[in-house]
Amino acid sequence: MKYDSQKVALYYFAGALVLFVAQILFGLVIGTIVVLPNTLSELLPFNIARMIHTNALIVWLLMGFFGASYYLIPEEAETELYSTRLAIVQFWLFLIGAAAAVVGYLFHIHEGREFLEQPLWIKLAIVVVALMFLFNITMTVLKGRKTAITNILLLGLWGIAVFFLFSLYNPANLIMDKIFWWWVVHLWVEGVWELVMASILAFLMIKLTGVDREVVEKWLYVIIGLALFSGILGTGHHYYWIGTPGYWQWIGSVFSTLEVAPFFAMVVFTFMMVWKGGRAHPNKAALLWSLGCSVFAFFGAGVWGFLHTLAPVNYITHGTQITAAHGHLAFYGAYVMINIAIMTYAMPNILKREPYNQLLNMWGFWITSSGVTFMTFALTFAGVVQSHLQRVLGMGFMEVQEQLSLFYWMRLGAGLATFIGVVLIVWSLVVPGKAKQVGRVAAQPAE
């Protein structure tokens, strides 16, 4: 860490970790309601707990992206942040907005579209927060060095804000509503978020492997090119059965299949860089998360996405537990892991801990990843059975669900393991390590 203002990232990382724990706790709540349906059914209905689970996820991932940007942009641009104070004000506004939304949900104050349940005033507050953030980082980049990493990161972050504006559009026609709802949801996770992910990954590769910037940045352009060329028209895989024309079955199938390519390229990229770089960076856990991120994203988004993306397959699996299985592994592999990777790299630097609770952090990696993987398998099996019984044989939904309870118990067990892993991760990042760092001044052999 070279610039004092990078420290502001710590607010965001801390906030993100708190919300991460909350997300998982609410995941456990809804996982429990599924197997023991009378749990809390009056006090905290499934739908309310679910919106807290998913919204907490999205908000903490964004908070992590903000923190990552505040950490890496000064270093890339080789200049202090435009305004640290603005970044702190922005943090509190965002956190208070998120807390207000959650409290509101508990009192049934919400809108009614999946993932976009925030009341209008919260949505507008999010826009204000985003503008403060974009202004701050854009001004920083403008006064400093311009690299491909900052360019693409900025493009991704501006894209996030621009596509979020479609959340304000809620027409009375359900089909129109759905068409543009996906401009937020799909064009986020299979579009602009991938730019953010790839640029953070590129930054980590430069720092951790020591490979030449020129090489890394060329890879970066190739990866994000693959991502957007496939991902934009790949939106078609959500336009199969919602009242839109039949040609989307072709466009969606072809282009969303190609969406596997950028995720595969990220795997090749990270492993090549490590292999070529040959630098033994002391922060092994950060490297583990970076490699884990590309691999898990490839499986979660790439393989599990492809599994149900061809129109004839999606006709059978659409909106079953297969979707839930994919949603979990994709979000975890791509966006949870990139966030934990940059936190694992940056937090010990900011806190001047060397090398901190590294082993514990790696335990957190393996336990959490195993938990989410097992959960994904359980849901995938549930989804296959569900698709067959409900979509091929035509059995009723509730009747089919009864057949799935074993899988739901396994999911809950896997969820408990996930929770334990998350506690270890948070602990390893927040609590100072023993013995190792005593009396040592942060001597950082390599950035």
Next chain:
Amino acid sequence: MSEILTKAAARNIFYGGTAFFFIVFVGLVAHSVSTVNDMEKSNPVTPSVAAGKLVWEKHACIDCHTIMGEGAYFAPELGNVWVRYNGREDAAAARDGLKNWIKSQPSGVEGRRQMPHFEISEQELDDLVDFFKWTSEVNTQNWPPKVSG
């Protein structure tokens, strides 16, 4: 890779290609929107359908149910619930059946998933049913494959 492709070339391909695919996408979506507008001529979004959609959102039904396969997977698909209640053959009975079902929740049956009790007026219930009826008439390319949803 270094020989075949320079960084500047990779960058230019990225920007050019992205612009190209985005324009194609916007064109196709514009065309789809025009077909939706045509469809509204035979299946208009009446004030009660629009009001029904707001009732649907007010209670966040989407966070338990799917509609046209999108939403949560805790409770049955409702895009075709009108058909499942036989609304195409006997509209009056389907309407009453749906309204009574909603009013009688939660069932309180031990070990069965519960739908909450909602404060919904008679008018709102009718709007909601109109919204379901409208939705069931959308051309979804024959999805879902079975009436079970």
